[in-house]
Amino acid sequence: MKTFSTKHSPKILILLTIVGLTSFFSCQEKENTPPPIFTHDVDTGNTPWTKETFDNDSEKFSFAVHSDLTGGERPRIYEVAIAQLNLMRPELIVNVGDLIEGGAPDSASWDQQWDSFDARTEAAKAPVFYTGGNHDLTGNFAQGIWKERYGKNYYHFIYKNTLFLVLDSEDHGKERNDEIEKIRNEGIRVLDEQGREAYAQTEYANLPERSFGNISEDQMNYFLEVLQKNPDVKWTFLMMHKPMWENPENVRFFELEQALEGRNYTVFNGHTHTFRYLERNGMDYINLATTGGVQNNSLGRSMDHFLWVTVDEEGVSIANLLMEGILDKTGHIPSDGDTLVFEKK
Known part of the structure; x- marks a missing residue:
């Protein structure tokens, strides 16, 4: 009886291995190749659409900016805003401060207010980046609460080569913070007991810091260094609560503006509870x-x-985007918002 050897020469083994690996990787490549983003069965030459270059750049992204909740927060508006943002699906959300009412030093009250804001904000699908306003950060007590809960009161981050600078416009220095806190507490007492006309005559209502804010030398130097280290970003966004450029004596902010020369940037702020657009420095x-x-x-x-x-x-x-115009798929404002008033006429 004849027997046959199952042995192959080294050359044949190498060839079989190469063929096998080629076949394996070819199958793997087919499995891992994503399907085309656009297909159609129109073969007439002319097409019933305008172009086949889609607005889908991998580096493109969208984010949302929301503003003040304070001065007498109107119930349920912020909850509706979060529900609407969840419909819109931004990649991130930033704000421009005045997130809680604040008030006189009372740790329990402040923590309750922040707990309430945090709980409602947690419902957002996108990450939310906080900016502090005067209600959130006036005085060393308020700033201490912020630092205990959230860490830094001014910071920066980069997302898809886009630079975000988040400023603290209540950064007056420790001694001046204490003075402003006392003046503010008295002003709020007058507001609560005597109304807005009496409040308008108080020292706090007429403080330059109340209207325009300020930044410390440390904060200015921090952002100057950030700008120096990140000269080639696509765009720079500044988030702050108060319009610091409106104070002609705010030299630190003007120095920051000078450092922004030559780059594309946009500034967002809140505080006035009024929409205003300004073109400044182009x-x-x-x-x-x-x-x-x-x-x-x-x-x-x-x-x-x-x-x-x-x-x-x-x-x-x-x-x-006006909140009263953002409806869900049923044609209603989400979170049962149809009965709310979103604009003071």
């Missing part, structure tokens, strides 16, 4: 109105809204 400075705060239409339009900002390689586009 750039957009946008003062948001409210996202649940008391409305003030004495200076211009006051409405509940948020900004929708899209960044791509070509630049930035900004849309103002």
Whole structure:
């Protein structure tokens, strides 16, 4: 009986191995190749659409900006805003401060207010980046609560080569913080007991720091260093609560503006509860109105809204979205918001 050897020469084994690996990787490549993003069965030459270059740049992203909740927060507005943002699906959300009412030093009250804000904010699908306002950060007591809960009261981050600078416009220095806190507490007492006309005559209502804010030398130097280390980002966004450029004596902020020369940037702020647009240094400075705060239409339009900002390689586009116009698939304002009033006429 003849027997046959199952042995192969080394050359044949190598060849079989190569063929096997080629077949394996070919199958793997087919399995891992994503399907085309667009297919069709039109073969007539002409097509019933305009182009096949889609607005889907991998570096493009959109984020939302919301504004003040305070001065007498109007119930349920902020909850509706979060529900609407969850429909819109931004990649991230930032705000411009005045997130809680604050008040006189009372640790239990402050923690309860922050707990309430945090719980409602946690419902957002996107991460939310906090900016402190005067209600959140006036005085060393308030700043201590912030630092205990959230860490830094000014900071920066980079997302898809886009730089975000989050400023603390209540950074007056420890001694001045104490003075302003006492003056503010007295002003709020007058407001609560005697009303807005009496409050308008108080020392706090007429403080330059109340209207314009300030930053410390340490904060200025921090952001100057951040800008120096990140010269090649696509865009730079500044988030702050108060319009610090309106104070002609705010030299530190002006030095920060000088460091921004030569780069593309946009500034967002709140505080006035009125929407205002300004072109300054050839750039957009946008003062948001409210996202649940008391409305003030004495200076211009006051409405509940948020900004929708899209960044791509070509630049930035900004849309103002009125909360009363963002409806769910059933044609209603989400979170049972149809009965709410979103703009003071």
